[in-house]
């Protein structure tokens with residue numbers, strides 16, 4: 001499955017991978033976000049917080065963090081999280097996905 005192959009690449013920070021994954025992700029119910037983090041280099045533009053305030057928080061206008069309770073929103077807000085990762089101007093948002101078992 002294409003989503004499974006791409007899942008291993010999601011930590012690359014490559015914008016094209018994010019876009020390709022997003023297209024696949026949106027068409028599949030077989031994967032879900034398991035982890036979100038932010039690498040060094042954030043410029044605190046607040047874009048991700050604007051997209052998904054349940055998950056991202058800009059602290060003191062200097063840095064962005066993934067909120068402690070963000071995991072509760074990974075399913076509900078997956079599209080917003082992927083959009084934030086795709087549009088982050090310095091491409092530092094990382095997403096890990098896992099396959100979801102289906103009955």
Ligand code: SF4
Pocket residue numbers: 038041042043044045046047048049056058064084087088089090091092093
């Ligand atoms: S979109 Fe990127 S640069 Fe902007 S606040 Fe979020 S992590 Fe930082």
